[in-house]
Amino acid sequence: MTYRFDQKIVIVTGAGAGIGRSIAHHFGAAGATVIVNDIHAENAALVAAEICTANGLALAVPADAGNSVQVNALFDRVLETYGTVDVLVNNAGLTNTERHILESDAAWWDEILASNLHSVYYFSVRAAQVMARKRRGVIINMSSGGATRAHRGNAAYDAAKGGIEAFTRALALDLGPYGVRVCGIVPGSIDSKGMSADMKAARGETIPILRVGEVSEISRPVLFLASDDASYISGSFLTVDGGLLSQQRSAQVDIFPISKFPAWN
Numbered sequence: 336m337t338y339r340f341d342q343k344i345v346i347v348t349g350a351g352a353g354i355g356r357s358i359a360h361h362f363g364a365a366g367a368t369v370i371v372n373d374i375h376a377e378n379a380a381l382v383a384a385e386i387c388t389a390n391g392l393a394l395a396v397p398a399d400a401g402n403s404v405q406v407n408a409l410f411d412r413v414l415e416t417y418g419t420v421d422v423l424v425n426n427a428g429l430t431n432t433e434r435h436i437l438e439s440d441a442a443w444w445d446e447i448l449a450s451n452l453h454s455v456y457y458f459s460v461r462a463a464q465v466m467a468r469k470r471r472g473v474i475i476n477m478s479s480g481g482a483t484r485a486h487r488g489n490a491a492y493d494a495a496k497g498g499i500e501a502f503t504r505a506l507a508l509d510l511g512p513y514g515v516r517v518c519g520i521v522p523g524s525i526d527s528k529g530m531s532a533d534m535k536a537a538r539g540e541t542i543p544i545l546r547v548g549e550v551s552e553i554s555r556p557v558l559f560l561a562s563d564d565a566s567y568i569s570g571s572f573l574t575v576d577g578g579l580l581s582q583q584r585s586a587q588v589d590i591f592p593i594s595k596f597p598a599w600n
C-alpha cells in the first residue's frame with residue numbers, strides 16, 4: 336500500500352458492496368479509521384467486521400444517504416465518537432435504475448435523484464463544515480461516463496451524475512480558500528457485482544484496453560486523490576475507464592477494426 340492514512344477519519348458512503356466496499360478496504364489497509372456507511376445495515380456491519388479482522392479500524396454506520404435526517408444523525412455520531420472527519424468519499428448510489436423515459440414517473444426520478452445526487456449534498460455540507468474549520472480535508476465524488484455521454488434508458492441516473500460533476504466544481508470553488516479539495520472519479524465499466532465470464536468478455540471487447548475494470552482499479556486512484564500526492568488537484572475528475580470515453584465507436588463497428596492491427600511480434 337503506497338499511501339498511509341493513519342489517524343485519519345474516512346467516511347465511505349455505499350460501502351456495503353461493490354466499489355465502495357473495495358474503497359473502504361483500501362483505506363482500512365492504509366491505516367485509516369473507516370466509517371462504513373450503507374443503506375443496508377447488515378452489509379455495512381459485514382464490511383466493517385472484515386476491515387477489523389484484517390487488523391484495520393472501522394465503524395459501521397448505516398443510513399440512507401438520500402435522507403438528510405439520517406445523514407445528520409450519522410455525522411452527529413461520527414463527530415461525537417471521533418471529533419472530526421478528514422476524507423469523505425461520496426460513492427453511494429442506486430445503479431440498477433434503467434427505465435425508458437416514456438414509461439417513467441416522478442417516484443422513479445425522485446428516488447434516484449435522492450440516493451445519487453441529494454446524498455452528495457447532504458454528506459458534503461456536513462463534512463465541509465468540519466474540514467473548513469481545520470483548513471484541511473478532501474471530498475471525492477463518484478461520477479460516471481453518464482455525466483457527459485448518455486446511457487440509453489437511464490435519464491435520471493445520468494442527470495444525477497451530471498449534477499454531481501457540476502456540484503463538484505462549485506464546491507471546489509467554495510471550499511478552495513479553506514484548504515479543502517473536492518474532486519472525483521469517472522469509473523468506466525467496472526465489475527462491481529461479479530459479472531459472468533461471458534458478460535465480462537462481451538463488455539471487455541467494447542473497451543479500448545479490451546477488458547472491464549476491477550473494483551481495486553477504482554480504489555487505488557481514490558486513495559491517490561485523497562493523498563497529499565494530489566495536493567494540487569481540485570475541481571476536476573480522474574477518468575478511470577480503460578479508454579472507454581475517449582473512443583467514438585467500439586472496436587466491433589470501427590472503420591479500422593482490431594482485426595486489421597499489425598501482429599507486431
Ligand SMILES: NC(=O)c1ccc[n+]([C@@H]2O[C@H](COP(=O)([O-])OP(=O)(O)OC[C@H]3O[C@@H](n4cnc5c(N)ncnc54)[C@H](O)[C@@H]3O)[C@@H](O)[C@H]2O)c1
Pocket residue numbers: 348349350351352353354355372373374375378398399400401426427428429430431449450454477478479480521522523524525526527528
Ligand atoms: N460499476 C460500474 O461500472 C460503475 C460505473 C460508473 C459509476 N459507478 C458508480 O460507482 C458507485 C458504486 O457503484 P457500484 O457498481 O459499486 O454499485 P453497487 O450497486 O454494487 O453498490 C452501491 C452501494 O451503494 C449502496 N446504496 C445505494 N443507495 C444508497 C443510499 N441511499 N444510502 C446508502 N447507501 C446506498 C448500495 O446498498 C450498495 O451497497 C456508484 O455511485 C455508481 O454510480 C459505477
